[in-house]
Amino acid sequence: MNVDDYRAEIRRVIAGFVPCMPSWEEDGHLPRELFSALAAAGAFRERWALGPVAGLPLARVLVEELAEHNAGAALAVSLHSEVFLHALHRAGGHAEILEGALDGSVIGCAAVTEPGAGSDVPAVTTSARREGDQWRLTGTKCLITNAGRATHVLVLARTGDARSFGLFVVPLSGVTPTRFVPTLGVRSADTAVLDLDVTVPGTAVVGNPRAGLVQLLRVLDFERLAAAAGLVATARAAMALALAHMRDRTAFSARLFDHQVLRHRMAWHWARVSAVAALLDAAMKPGHGDEVSHSAVAAVKLVAASDCADAVDAALQAFGGRGYTEDFPLARMYRDVRLTRIGGGTDEMLCEVIAANLDTDDALSATLVRGIAERGGW
Incomplete structure (x- = not known):
């Protein structure tokens, strides 16, 4: 699909949601149907069929068409595609979750920021410890966009010494946001705090467990x-x-x-x-x-x-x-x-x-x- 055809298809999908967008601002959450409708139109699959850099023109179109109408939707969709899906695509593996992210049945978000670690990402204290063939993640993450509607979260956690970090895919089915934080803008995409104390399988790590940063x-x-x-x-x-x-x-x-x-x-x-x-x-x-x-x-x-x-x-x-x-x-x-x-x-x-x-x-x-x-x- 060329860029013009892709833009026309994305624009068609978004047009069906525009009348409802004011209610998203009031509700403070995005509808999951937005992600499934975009996925059905090939928004994510077409973008990632071209790879990280070659697919950037399509990524740009997707954000441009959403941002004009709703910045919260543009932010959450770009985090799903350019961060969550991208991390899985780059690392390889996780075939089932990756396929779900492409078809819209999986919605991803990212948990990096902590109460004591914003731009200073290496200062995160959330830990991931090996327990047999599993990982135990403990810590608090904040300012997580779209955690209330996502199905999975990509978590950055310390896996060893000061230079060792891993990225982990954690299902949100067993993790309830501690609270949602009111924000000045992008109100349609919720902003959450997560207190983590979960065990995930060894396969939950994305790529090298020491090179996550x-x-x-x-x-x-x-x-x-x-x-x-x-x-x-x-x-x-x-x-x-x-x-x-x-x-x-x-x-x-x-x-x-x-x-x-x-x-x-x-x-x-x-x-x-x-x-x-x-x-x-x-x-x-x-x-x-x-x-x-x-x-x-x-x-x-x-x-x-x-x-x-x-x-x-x-x-x-x-x-x-x-x-x-x-x-x-x-x-x-x-x-x-x-x-x-x-x-x-x-x-x-x-x-x-x-x-x-x-x-x-x-x-x-x-x-x-x-x-x-x-x-x-x-």
Whole structure:
């Protein structure tokens, strides 16, 4: 299925759910039927038939089409596909769960964050201890998206010394969320706390039981790309609404669009969002070893979280008081985009990822700097 056909099919499925989406915000949970309907349309199977990087254009389409209507759905679906399903696909094995995730009978989420370990992922204290041919997982995970509707959770746990971590697939049939946490935005996708004290079979480990953190960091790059795609789609949708309003609304004897300060503001933000989209295109291309660049992915999410949120803010401003009401979708979009400066890697952590790539020797520049300094007697 090519990208255009895939987009048309995803758009058809989502259209059937759009009238119900306001109730998702009120209920605080997504319907499982959304995942099964997307799966029936081939959303996950088509994406993963192409592999992690080659399938990214389809992953982008899936998030773009959902984000315009409901950020919670876009987030939960991308976590299911780009984190949970991706981890299983990359590690191999788990054929039954993998097939269920592709056909929508299995819905996955991820449990990484803990009360004392957010961006500092290596600080997690949840442990996994071998007990014969089983693993016993104990600890507390928080800020888990869609745990109330997922059937399985991917858990990062310490399996030994300070550098040893594993990823585990845990059925949620025997684990009840301790509580659901009210959030500022993405209200349709529940956010849960899980207290874990469960035993799972030895086969529950995903890949190498000592290399789970490395596996997770590779997978999280794809979550960040999905987040950036959703931000661009949301910003463009918000700006399209604002521009329609500006062409229709009259103030001071002229359309809002005819006031230079207003149309130039929108032009500025449109240019910035277009630049983010171009950066996203570049970050999706494979680099060394057919992997995406860790620093390039960090860069696009960092810039998207700021510039796309600014564009949504400008769109709300264009609506004036109307934009601040819940009658228009701008208020929801404004709340929703704020999460991306925290979730999937905070701005500060992403800056560290980028900075690490900048601290490399550049002989030519170093020679130029030293030469200028010496000639000037510095």
